[in-house]
Amino acid sequence: MMTALAIGLVLGVTVWWILIQRLMDKPWTRRGVLDGSQDGLTSSAPKVGLWLFMAMATSLFLIFNSAYLMRMGFGHGGLHPWVPLAEPGILWFNTFVLIAASAAMQTASGAARKGDIGGLRKYYTAGGVLSVVFLAGQLLAWRQLSATGQYGPSDPAYSFFILLTAMHGLHLLGGLWVLGRTATRVWRGLDAQNVVAVGKVRQSVRLCTTYWHFLLLVWLGLFTQLTIT
Template sequence: MSVIIVFLFVVAGFAGWWLSHQGLMSKPWLEQGLAGDVVALNRSTLPTAKIGLGVFLAVVGCLFALFTSAYFMRMAVPDWQPLPLPRLLWLNTGVLVLSSIALQCTSVAARRGQIDTVRLGLATAGLTALAFLIGQLMAWRQLTADGYLLASNPANSFFYLITGIHGLHILGGLVGLGRTTTSAWTGARPERVRLGVELCAMYWHFLLFVWLAIFALLAGWAATFVDICRLLLT
């Protein structure tokens, strides 16, 4: 429950910050100068697309927070039998880290106008993201071959559910990454390419953070950390 409360505070904080930058509390009839100057001063410097993506990521974060809370509550039941994590997940984690790093480097290159580096970075990020998804499917196949089926145990069901939802978000991100890659190769305006790259990088960094949290949760490290915090607080 505490995890959900934290994420709700984050969402509320982001919403309050965004509203404060929209000039809702301003009093334009008391301002002096040209009307255009007043509007320009109250306008947010962030593009609308970034604000929209930030709100979407906050909602997604709340979704995974709910899954995490349900995971902790369900694992307290005696029939919970955690499944062994395939070693392939370590490799998949490294691949996703490389994908996020590639997009960060691509974002820097886009700011500098290095279009060839941008194209290379986008291709690298896309290929590594595909490799991550393929690796996740291989991990699923390995677990099912070892007898850890979806309905065999609640721990199995949570594993497939959480990793599957995360994979679907990666797949959705590949759609946006594909559109940005197409813009970079078809000679779109540099401002449009730069914005697309920055949005993809923002999305990828978030999904990497979520995956690291999921990996710690499934490996049991998160439960150990919570137990240590409880001992320190008592």
């Protein structure tokens, strides 16, 4: 019960922080042409694509979640009984690292909107590095479980743990590939006076930020489920 409350508190603080960052940007005070409006339908296509992809990814995770709950309650018929895992403590550290990565991405998005190239480079890179640290931590969690010698492929809880964390990690790796392409453009030299180039980078950073928030929420849901079951 206390674990569920702790995770709920972390989720609430994370959502609150994201909303505060959006309000501090005060988009209602802006005048003139809105960011990305000059691109017309071209700028809308990547947004629609991202939201469609996140919808499909959400459906996939919900399917796995349903299978997880069904298998947890089905321990007869010759199947291996469900034995809850003793989740490695490093998962808590990994969770806070991913929260920090999402926060760094949000800050980078704000820097991009303001035309702060230096801030964009710093926080966008920090978001990528923290995400890599998160993935390394997930691999370490796998090793810690395997090193106990108590779990194997025949253990359903262990198998689902590997499946769910691997699927989330693969989605994060895909995001890192897009992040890396944009980071390369930023670090090679981005002319703040080049409206078109800055607009493309700003849009890419904004989409990556949205995707990182999505991955954070997915992980918090998975982490809650793995911890309380």
